[in-house]
Amino acid sequence: MDYEIFDLGDVTLQSGVTLPSAFLAYKTYGKLNEKKDNVIVYPTAFGDQHVQNEWLIGNGLALDPREYFIIVPNLLGNGLSSSPSNTPPPFDRANFPQVTIFDNVKLQHRLVTEKFGIQKIALVVGWSMGGIQSFQWGASYPDMVERIAPFCGGAKTWPQTYVVLDGMKAALMAAVGFNSSKLNQLTSADMRAVGRVYAGWGLSQAYYREELYRDMGYASLEDFVAGVWEDSFMKMDPHDVLAMLWTGQFADISANPVYNGDFDEALKSIKALACVMPGNTDLFCTAEENKYEAKLIPNAVFNPIKSIWGHFAGRGINSVDNKFIDDNLKRLLALSTNG
Known part of the structure; x- marks a missing residue:
């Protein structure tokens, strides 16, 4: 097993259902410094596990484990964190409760604060549904998150x-x-x-x-x-x-008691420096929708990945796209947040 487990106990989800003995699977890279301010959170995407995120982590890359303490929490439902496939009855298989992006980020926040005592996050970055989680982190914890970098992922699931x-x-x-x-x-x-x-x-x-x-x-x-x-x-x-x-279909950073469905307000509340990177040929997380979102975030730059790899421009397969994402992350991390 190349990851660790953080026990959450009995968790009451946004739906009101209590999931007993819930847990997050996560992996860390690098060391937490004394000031605990070298933290990057990098959530997983739909169907992915922490291993699929490792292409963006390494010596000389923006997410350099010699410099940063990188936490990769696994999405609930991905088979490693609490999921239908690893939860005992009565919540096994088709009986697993509905989990939101808000739930995921709230539980990741518990991991970061309770397990590590972290109060500031230098960057939350993610691809696809990982990107939605980075927007959610910015909206749920605006004073904690200094930078966000969603790529090929929107701040909500738009109709198409x-x-x-x-x-x-x-x-x-x-x-x-x-x-x-x-x-x-x-x-x-x-x-x-x-x-x-x-x-x-x-x-x-x-x-x-x-x-x-x-x-x-x-x-x-x-x-x-x-x-x-x-x-x-x-x-x-x-x-x-x-x-x-289900988590993906109902993803929306404003679908919670904090913003009560006011999507524009949720975007305007993000204080983090943001670099929003859609794939310019992405067929279902479109650049146009990201552009709308980036305009409302006070400190956002909109920087599309020019690639014919569609949604998979953010998947870590094509070296040109990988370099574009990494270069943008280096630039973002070099910016001062006056914090």
Whole structure:
């Protein structure tokens, strides 16, 4: 096991449901300094675990463990933190309670403050649903978070993004004839169709047209779709995926008692220096929506990743995109926050 567990005890979620013996799986990189002010929080995205975040951490990179103490908390529902696949009855599998982004960040805040005694965070960074969590950190704890850097992720799930996630969910529902009482019959084999649905959204039209998958060693489109999309999704537990899809579909940094659904107000309340990096060809977390959000954050720069890798410009696969993200993070971390 290359990660640690933080026991949260019985947690009352935003829904009012109490999840007993909840826990966060997390991994840290580097050392916490004496002043406890060299902290970077880097939450995981939908379907990812801490290992998938490691491409952005390393000597000489912006997230340099020789300089920073980097905490990667795993999303609830991802199979490592409390999830349908690792929770005993009565909250196992399809019975797992609904968890919000607000819940996730609140519990991560407990990890950061209770376990480590941290009061200031230099940066919260994340891709996709990790990006939503970085916005949420900025909105939930404006005096604690000095910088945020969401990439390929919005501050809420805009309508079309909701529909994309709903299509992924529908592929699983179809496997049980849209009968929610049969959800516990789902197996990982049923995830194959979900991978196929997502294949059309994860990368741009230009990526497929230019057959960039050949550079990754795939001889044909069919080989690529089966070898990447089907394969990666069939490694996931379908109940974990349904839980994360719910979290994603209802993500909104203002959907909580602090902002009562006033999205613009939530954005205006973020005090952190922000670098918002959408993929300019992202098909479902669009640059246009990020632009709207960045305009309302008082100290935000809007810096799109010019790439034909679509949503996956932020996935750590394409070296040009990786360098763009890392360079922007270096610039952001070099800015003084007067704090």
